[in-house]
Amino acid sequence: MDPHQIVSENEWLAARKALLEEERAFTHARDALVAKRQALPWVKVEKTYTFETPQGTRTLADLFGPRSQLLIYHFMLGPDWEEGCPGCSFLSDHVDGMLPHLEHHDVTYVAVSRAPLAKLEAFKQRMGWHFPWVSSHGSDFNFDYHVSFSEADKARGKALYNYEEQDYMNDELPGISAFYRDEAGDVYHTYSAYARGVEMALGTYAMLEFTAKGRNEKKDMREWMRHHDRYEESAGRVAPGG
Template sequence: MTEMQSSETREISGVARRIVSLKAWQEDLREIRKAEKELTLAHDRVAAKRRHSAWMKVDRNYDFAGPEGSATLADLFDGRAQLIVYHHMLKPSDPSPCVGCCMVADQLPHLSHLHARDTSLVFVSKAPTVEIEAFQKRMGWSIPWFETKDSFNPDFDVSPTGFGLNIFYRDGDDIYRTYFTKGRGLETLGTVWTFLDLTPLGRQENWENAPSGTQQSKPYHWWRRHNEYD
């Protein structure tokens, strides 16, 4: 049987599928891999644009409530330079918490890997703390999660019934907003890398295009099992 003759179309589970030889299958895969590599390089270029993008200084204080009581935006950093804030749609007496927001929570990486890159990640919601804690227990989550007490959501482009993700950087007493996304901009998140690529410091590896002065190390050099970081 020749190579041309080895290709056929079959209906599998109601869908027409091309069935080919090993050689043809490998050629098809090479074309896919080429497109995937182009997408990876495009992603790297966009991440570099984020690292070089302008910042906006946060010029007011915001109030939150957490398991340990009241907190400020600065407190949410937990001593780290970068802060990722996911605005979860959980509302007071919520009978049906947002499925999409819950999927985001289910996909989070172990936070120790982000912490190793001087980055904190928290959730915020309009629901009161007692309801947040009950929902976390029900879902088996341990994400740092705070109740917003004021105009934090609308001030940072999240509607009262919406969701989104903001990135902040802290330098001493000064806090800056560096990035924001919502909608489908959130659907690829879930790994350490996809979160770090949103931040102004990035992965902090020396292959990245980053502003001069950014502290970087060799790829893989900083990686640890999640219970082995200092």
């Protein structure tokens, strides 16, 4: 990392105040963007989706529980995978502490994967998580929300992800989707984000960005991040120079 200029306290304060003005502008711009997100039109969910849960088979409407809003995290764990995606696991490490706050603000959070429920339960126990996690195995849900991809997609080398046709990357990819249930019980899809669009949920990144070295990555999290039970002295660590 290049050495930083060393200055007096007064010079540092002047530079910090100048940056603060840009940070305030960014905050106001983000507030305006979020307002546009909430103003998006909705799509009524006409198809009946079912999920396997520890309490039995449930519909999408059932997943809301007593609340009117539902956040679904599309967790990358396919039917044939041995364990969950490290990046999705990294995000999921942030969830349990948020649950009571979301639930008391009329929001239910549920993770959904295509792997069978028994595989989800086993990995959840290994990771020590408590958030709801259900299986869409045998359902079109993941395919309809463009986070799972078919053998046909793989064969042609293309898939629809993050609202555009892209080169095929994997049979599963991450995302987050928001739904609303009205008093009549009808469910509406209100928002979905994919790829880097889910980064706002990564509190670790937000904390790292307060530090001198920031994320300290040359490319992305795969350079250093591991399942939290797999960090070792010789792996999963960013060197001082990045």
